[in-house]
Amino acid sequence: MIMGAFNDWRWKSFTTKLNKTPLKGDWWSCEVHVPKEAYKMDFVFFNGKDAYDNNDQKDFCINVEGGMDALEFDDFVLEEKRRELEKLAKEQDERERQAEEQRRMDAEKAASEADRAQARVEVEREREILRELMKKAVMSVDNVWYIEPSEFKGNDMVRLYYNKSSSPLAHAKDLWIHGGHNNWKDGLSIVARLVSSERKDGDWWYADVVVPDLAFVLDWVFADGPPQHATLYDNNHRQDFHAIVPKCIPKELYWVEKEHHIYRKLREERRLREEAIRAKAERTTRMKADMKERTVKMFLLSQKHIVYTEPLDVQAGSTVTVFYNPANTVLNGKSEIWFRCSFNRWTHRMGALPPQKMMPADNGSHVKASVKVPLDAYMMDFVFSEREDGGIFDNKNGKDYHIPVFGGVVKEPPMHIVHIAVEMAPIAKVGGFGDVVTSLSRAVQDLNHNVDIILPKYDCLKFSNVKDFQFHRSYSWGGTEIKVWFGKVEGLSVYFLEPQNGFFSAGCIYGCRNDGERFGFFCHAALEFLLQSGFHPDIIHCHDWSSAPVAQLFKDHYVHYGLSKARVVFTIHNLEFGAHLIGKAMEYSHKATTVSHTYSREVAGNPVIAPHLYKFHGILNGIDLDIWDPYNDKFIPISYTPENVVEGKRAAKEALQQRLGLKRADLPLVGIITRLTHQKGIHLIKHAIWRTLDRNGQVVLLGSAPDPRIQNDFVNLANQLHSSHSDCARLCLAYDEPLSHLIYAGADFILVPSIFEPCGLTQLTAMRYGSVPVVRKTGGLYDTVFDVDNDKERAEAQGLETNGFNFDGADATSVDYALNRAISAWYDGRDWFNSLCKRVMEQDWSWNRPALDYLELYHAARK
Ligand SMILES: Nc1ncnc2c1ncn2[C@@H]1O[C@H](COP(=O)(O)OP(=O)(O)O[C@H]2O[C@H](CO)[C@@H](O)[C@H](O)[C@H]2O)[C@@H](O)[C@H]1O
Numbered sequence: 001m002i003m004g005a006f007n008d009w010r011w012k013s014f015t016t017k018l019n020k021t022p023l024k025g026d027w028w029s030c031e032v033h034v035p036k037e038a039y040k041m042d043f044v045f046f047n048g049k050d051a052y053d054n055n056d057q058k059d060f061c062i063n064v065e066g067g068m069d070a071l072e073f074d075d076f077v078l079e080e081k082r083r084e085l086e087k088l089a090k091e092q093d094e095r096e097r098q099a100e101e102q103r104r105m106d107a108e109k110a111a112s113e114a115d116r117a118q119a120r121v122e123v124e125r126e127r128e129i130l131r132e133l134m135k136k137a138v139m140s141v142d143n144v145w146y147i148e149p150s151e152f153k154g155n156d157m158v159r160l161y162y163n164k165s166s167s168p169l170a171h172a173k174d175l176w177i178h179g180g181h182n183n184w185k186d187g188l189s190i191v192a193r194l195v196s197s198e199r200k201d202g203d204w205w206y207a208d209v210v211v212p213d214l215a216f217v218l219d220w221v222f223a224d225g226p227p228q229h230a231t232l233y234d235n236n237h238r239q240d241f242h243a244i245v246p247k248c249i250p251k252e253l254y255w256v257e258k259e260h261h262i263y264r265k266l267r268e269e270r271r272l273r274e275e276a277i278r279a280k281a282e283r284t285t286r287m288k289a290d291m292k293e294r295t296v297k298m299f300l301l302s303q304k305h306i307v308y309t310e311p312l313d314v315q316a317g318s319t320v321t322v323f324y325n326p327a328n329t330v331l332n333g334k335s336e337i338w339f340r341c342s343f344n345r346w347t348h349r350m351g352a353l354p355p356q357k358m359m360p361a362d363n364g365s366h367v368k369a370s371v372k373v374p375l376d377a378y379m380m381d382f383v384f385s386e387r388e389d390g391g392i393f394d395n396k397n398g399k400d401y402h403i404p405v406f407g408g409v410v411k412e413p414p415m416h417i418v419h420i421a422v423e424m425a426p427i428a429k430v431g432g433f434g435d436v437v438t439s440l441s442r443a444v445q446d447l448n449h450n451v452d453i454i455l456p457k458y459d460c461l462k463f464s465n466v467k468d469f470q471f472h473r474s475y476s477w478g479g480t481e482i483k484v485w486f487g488k489v490e491g492l493s494v495y496f497l498e499p500q501n502g503f504f505s506a507g508c509i510y511g512c513r514n515d516g517e518r519f520g521f522f523c524h525a526a527l528e529f530l531l532q533s534g535f536h537p538d539i540i541h542c543h544d545w546s547s548a549p550v551a552q553l554f555k556d557h558y559v560h561y562g563l564s565k566a567r568v569v570f571t572i573h574n575l576e577f578g579a580h581l582i583g584k585a586m587e588y589s590h591k592a593t594t595v596s597h598t599y600s601r602e603v604a605g606n607p608v609i610a611p612h613l614y615k616f617h618g619i620l621n622g623i624d625l626d627i628w629d630p631y632n633d634k635f636i637p638i639s640y641t642p643e644n645v646v647e648g649k650r651a652a653k654e655a656l657q658q659r660l661g662l663k664r665a666d667l668p669l670v671g672i673i674t675r676l677t678h679q680k681g682i683h684l685i686k687h688a689i690w691r692t693l694d695r696n697g698q699v700v701l702l703g704s705a706p707d708p709r710i711q712n713d714f715v716n717l718a719n720q721l722h723s724s725h726s727d728c729a730r731l732c733l734a735y736d737e738p739l740s741h742l743i744y745a746g747a748d749f750i751l752v753p754s755i756f757e758p759c760g761l762t763q764l765t766a767m768r769y770g771s772v773p774v775v776r777k778t779g780g781l782y783d784t785v786f787d788v789d790n791d792k793e794r795a796e797a798q799g800l801e802t803n804g805f806n807f808d809g810a811d812a813t814s815v816d817y818a819l820n821r822a823i824s825a826w827y828d829g830r831d832w833f834n835s836l837c838k839r840v841m842e843q844d845w846s847w848n849r850p851a852l853d854y855l856e857l858y859h860a861a862r863k
Contacts, residue, residue, distance in 0.1 A: 420542045466494070598778070
C-alpha cells in the first residue's frame, strides 16, 4: 500500500492499494490523482499494517510540474483559511444576531407585560374612583335638579332642570352649567347657559345639553357665568353634582377598551423612549469611532516626513510601498538604503524577508520599496540600514517601525498586563494618578489585551462602584493572612488585597505615619499573590513611589520563581514624592515612563533619573471618553456635542450659577479644579481669582488641600470673597466629582497655572467639554495647550490647531498676560470664541493615541 499526501504532507492525504505489474523485477503500481494545487507529492509504502518503507525516515517525494509553487500554495492555504474564518465569522455574526433578536424579543415581551400590568392597574384605579362616584350619582334630587327624558344615553340631547331658589345662586341673574363626564375625565366637556322655565314651584331653570359619548356619569356645577367669568358657584357642597346615564354602553366592554387604549399609549411612549436611547448610543459610538479613525490617520501621516506607506491602510494580502526619508534620521546622506522587513513583531513563519535595496521615489526626498503583505500578518515591522549586510541602522531608537495590518487571518495574541497600584478612579481616587490607572487599563483592554489591577482593599473604598464584589481566596504572607477580594470596576477586573494586620483599615488612602511601610507591604503581597495564584503576566506595571518597590522586589525575589516571563514597567506621575523609591524603580524596572514628553525632559537631569534615560520615555496621558462625555453626562442639564456646544454650555453655566448662588448673567466664567498644593501654583490661582473679578468675570474654584494650613488659608479667602463678591465668586473647598462635571461644562475657561505639571488632566477634560484652557507652559500643559496667538506653528507641527492661552513666568504679570487675553477674547468676539470652544471639543485628547504608545513600550520591554 502507499500512503501519501502533497506539498510536504499538508494537502489531500491518500492511502491506496498497489497492484503487482507484469514488469520485470517486483514492480507494483497504482493510479494517484494529482490535485492542481500540488507542487510536490510525498509518500511511503507499507504492508497495510506495521511494516514501512519510508526511505530511511526521509519519505519519498516527487516534484510536481505545472501546478502551484510552494509560495503560491502558502497563499492558497491562507486564502482558504481566510474564507473559512470569514464563513465562521458570518455564522458567529448570525448566531449573535439571532441571540440579540431573541434578547430583544424577550425584553419586548417583558416590557409589554409590564405595560399591560400597568394599564390594568390604571384602569382599576379609575374604575374604583368611578365606582365611588356612581354610589353618589343619582337620577335626580327632589326639588333641586332632574333630567328629561329620564331614560337617555351617550349622544342624546337632554334637558337638565335646576331649581336655584335655595342655592348660593338664588340671586344670580345669569346661570351656567360647567360640566364633564366620568369624573371629569376630559375636563370641561359640557358648557351651556340655562334659561328660566315656566315651572312655578320654585325658581326652575334649564339647559339643553348633549350627553358625551361613552359617558356613564355626568358631572357638573352651576355658576353665575361662563367658565373664567363666573364668581359664584353651586358645587353641591364641594361634591359637585353627578347624574347616572341610565342607558350607558355595556360597562365591561368600556373598561376592556380603556385598558387597551392605555396599554397602546404606554407601549408607544416606551417605543419612542427606547428609540431615542438607541439612536443616542449609536451616535455616541459613531462619534467615538470617527474620532479614533481621524487620530489613527493623523498618527500615520504625522510620521510622513520619515516614513509612510501607500496605501495608508495596510491590508493583508495586498502589496504596499514603503516610502522612507533618511534626511531626518541617522541614515542621512548614505548612498544606499536597505529595507529589512518582517511581520507580526518579527515572529512571522517566513522570518525576516531578505534585505531589499530601496529605490529613489518620484518626490525626490524619499526612497521606496514594495512588499507583499502575507494574509496571516497583523503587523508589519521594519528597520533601515546603510548596507545589505547591516552597518548603521535606523531602528527608531530601538523600537523599530511598526504599522498595523488590517484584515488578516491571524490576530495579535493578547498580552497580560497587571497593574499594581494604590489609587484607582472612581473607587479610590485622590488625584489624576487614579484616573490614569483606570483609563489606561480600559484603553489597553479595548485593544484586546488582558488587564488586571491589584489594589489595597481600603476600608474607605467606594464600594457602590464595584460590581460583583466577592471573596476570591486567602493566603498567608508576611506574618498575616491576606484575604483577596475580586470585583469589576468600570469593566476592569480588580483584585483587592486585605491583609488582616489592618494596614488598609485606616479610613484613608494616604496620610498614615507609616505609609511607606503599608505600601511596601502591599507591593510585596501583590507579587506574592501573583506567584501563589499562578499568574504569568507579560507586564507588571507599577506607579509612583507607592508601588515603586515592586521593581526591586520582583528582581530580588520573583524573577526566578514563576514570574520569569514578566517585565516590569514603571510610570512616574509625580517626582515630588519618594525620590529614593523612584530611583530604585528606575534602576530595576525594564522600562520607565513619565506622563508627558516635556516633563520627561524637565526631569532628565534629576540624579534619580539621569542614569536611566536610555529606558525612560514620555507618554502623554489621555482621558476616558466614556467617563468624560458631555453627550452622555448625567451631571449636566443638556447633552451636547461640538454641533450644539454653545447651547449646551449656556445651559450648564446657568445650572452652575444657580447651584452655587451666583448671579445668573452672561459673564466670562473661569473654573479651577485642583488639589490645592504648592505644585498647582497657589499664589497664581489667588491672583487669577482677583484678576477675573476685576474684569467682571465669575470664578468657581473646586479644590481641597491636604495641608490644613493651606485649607485654612482658602477658607479665609472664601469667606472674604463670599461677602465682597457673593455674585461672582464661589470657592468649594471639597472633593466633589459631580460638581466637577458641571464646572467643566459650565465654565468658559479652565485655569491651570501649575508650577510644574507632569501631564495634567484637567486641561484635557476641559477641552472635551468645550472649555478653553488657560495654562502655565510647563510639563504636559506645554505639550497639550497651544496658544492661539503664539503657538500656531508648534500646533501645526503636531497636525493640530491652536486651542488655548498660555504664559511662561510664575508671577502675577505672567498669569495676567494669558488671562487678560482670554477674557478679552470672550468680550470682544463671541462668534470667534464659540468657534474656539467647538474646535477644542473636536480635538482628541483620549487614549486613542497614547494607548498605542504604551503597547509599543510593553512590546519593547519584552524584547
Ligand atoms: N476637588 C476636586 N473635586 C473633584 N475632582 C477633583 C478635585 N480636585 C481634582 N479633581 C480631579 O482630579 C484629577 C486631577 O488630575 P491631574 O492630572 O490634573 O492632577 P494630579 O496632580 O492629581 O495628578 C498627577 O498625576 C496625573 C496622572 O498622571 C498627572 O496628569 C498630573 O500631572 C500629576 O500631577 C482630575 O480628574 C480632576 O478633575
